[in-house]
Each structure stands twice: as C-alpha cells, then as structure tokens.
Amino acid sequence: MKKRNKILSVASVAIATFGLTGLAATAEEVILKGASCFTIGSPPSVSFEKLVKEINEKGKGVVKINLVGGAPAIGSALTLTQKMSIGIFDILGCPETYFGNVVPEVPVLRLTKKPFAELRKNGAMAYLETLFNKKNIHYVGRHYDFGGFSLWLNKKIDKPDLTGLNLRTAENYTAFFKALGANVQSAEAPQILPLMENNILQGFGWPAGAFAPPWMKVTRYQVKPSFYQAPMHTIFNLEKWESMTDAQRNLVTKITMAHELSNEPGNPTLGAHLAKGDKIRADAGIEVIEFTGEQAKLWSDTAEKAAWDEVLSNNPENGHKLMELFK
Numbered sequence: 001m002k003k004r005n006k007i008l009s010v011a012s013v014a015i016a017t018f019g020l021t022g023l024a025a026t027a028e029e030v031i032l033k034g035a036s037c038f039t040i041g042s043p044p045s046v047s048f049e050k051l052v053k054e055i056n057e058k059g060k061g062v063v064k065i066n067l068v069g070g071a072p073a074i075g076s077a078l079t080l081t082q083k084m085s086i087g088i089f090d091i092l093g094c095p096e097t098y099f100g101n102v103v104p105e106v107p108v109l110r111l112t113k114k115p116f117a118e119l120r121k122n123g124a125m126a127y128l129e130t131l132f133n134k135k136n137i138h139y140v141g142r143h144y145d146f147g148g149f150s151l152w153l154n155k156k157i158d159k160p161d162l163t164g165l166n167l168r169t170a171e172n173y174t175a176f177f178k179a180l181g182a183n184v185q186s187a188e189a190p191q192i193l194p195l196m197e198n199n200i201l202q203g204f205g206w207p208a209g210a211f212a213p214p215w216m217k218v219t220r221y222q223v224k225p226s227f228y229q230a231p232m233h234t235i236f237n238l239e240k241w242e243s244m245t246d247a248q249r250n251l252v253t254k255i256t257m258a259h260e261l262s263n264e265p266g267n268p269t270l271g272a273h274l275a276k277g278d279k280i281r282a283d284a285g286i287e288v289i290e291f292t293g294e295q296a297k298l299w300s301d302t303a304e305k306a307a308w309d310e311v312l313s314n315n316p317e318n319g320h321k322l323m324e325l326f327k
Contacts (some may be wrong), residue, residue, distance in 0.1 A: 146207035187201075
C-alpha cells in the first residue's frame, strides 16, 4: 500500500510538472493524454498521429486523445514509457526499442517473422500482455510496420565487416553491429544529420520505410539484406485503461486492431511505399550494397543470433518461452 501511494505521489508531481492537469471531460467522454516517441510530423510519428486522428473522429463524445507532443521535445524517447506507466501520459505510440528498458522481453516484437494474427492465436501476445501488465501497461496493438531495418553509410564496404566504423545505434541492433566490429553510440534521431555531416558517425541503422529525406545529403550507401522488422506499437497505462468503460476500450481496440491487420509485413501499401522510397533515394545518388551468397548468410545469421542471444541473456526466466512462441 505504501509503495502504491508513493508511486501515485510521484505521478502527481510529474503530471503537475508537465502541466497536463485540468483536462475536463463529461461522464460519457474520456480525455486521454497521448504522446509519440518521435518528433511530431516526422516519418516515424505520422502513423500514430493518423491513429489518434481516427480515434478522435470516430470516438466523438466517447474518447478524445490530446496528443501533447513527441520526443525529444517532451523528453527522451527512452523515458516516455516509464512516464506513461506512472500516469503522466495515458497512451503512447512507440517502437519497442524505446520501451525495452521497462519491459525487457519486448525485442521479440521486432524479431518475430510470424504474422501478428498468428501471434494472437497461438497465445504469444497473451503471454506478453501478462509481462506488460506487471509494469502497469496494457498492450493495445501494432498500428504500423515500416518493414526491415537497413544500415546506411557514407563509406563503402565490400563485406559484412564493420570494423573501424562509428555507427549510430539503438538498443534493437546494438548487439548486431558490435558483433561485426563496429563502434556504436546512441543518439536521438534529430542528431543523426549533424553527426553524419561532421563525420563523427559513418553510418546509422534505420528502417527504409521511415527514412528521413534530409538524411539523403549525408548518405551514400544502403546495405542489404535488411534485418529485423520495425513495427510501431500503441501502449496504454493499465490503470487508466481499466478505469474506462467497455465502449471506450472497445473503440480504441477496434480501430487499433484494424490498423494492425492492414499492416502485416509484405502488405501492398508498404510494398508501394518502400518502392517509392527506393526510387527517390536512387535518384538522389544513394547506392545499394547488396550482399549475396555466403556474405548475405553471414550478415543475416549474425543479426538473428546476436538478437536472440540477447533476449535469452536478458530474460533468463522467460527467454526460452518467448522463443517458443515468437521465433
């Protein structure tokens, strides 16, 4: 009881600090505080913004989400899920790399090659939901998928060896890049451009489907095959979720699930989006380094092994169960 009161006290102070109080609502309508793990209007944030817009349009009088901003303007992306779990935000749009510090089992969401429809049928998502719930989080659904990650470079390589390269990384592919000899450093997305311009970095990992146009002037090569997946997720403060009516929860769930089903990897919309991006980058002079044969196998096998080894190392209690369900 004391621990719960302490958490609520911390949340109250934090909410006051962020100036998020005073959001009135009728008994029939719930007003929610939403946040994005990316800069509002940037390619990786737009999908969540569209989801929020649809919920607000179809949920008039039932649910309204006030999108208060995105990282880094409202804080580091790595802190937003922690803040949501104590009530500073109610709903968050984020890739798993930014909430793995709260729920360490979530890398499986980018490593799995199974459709989400299958993961919901085989019990995988139900099992993961129990782990989310322990951190006062409800997993609503995957609202978008940007396809696979690529390595983007300003220096050419001719084999799967990253020795001597300084690369911007995130938690989701740090182990992979290090396994191939790279020096890595973390940086918020807006820092990539100046770091590349000043040659502090020679490359960075990022999904092709969310590549920012300004990066074309500092990028010369895209390395393939791609690795992992780049899904975007909608997560919710569990206490807030449980305080809502069935009608409110059902509306948010129904709309998010429609986005999830339409964004299975390989869907034609994503395929067209990726093809368009490939042409734009090719026209800008970005070349593709495509590993084939044994080099492609080494590249892909190293990516998969490094990631799953990390899952098992970080989750000794749940790792093997996660592999059984998600791999």
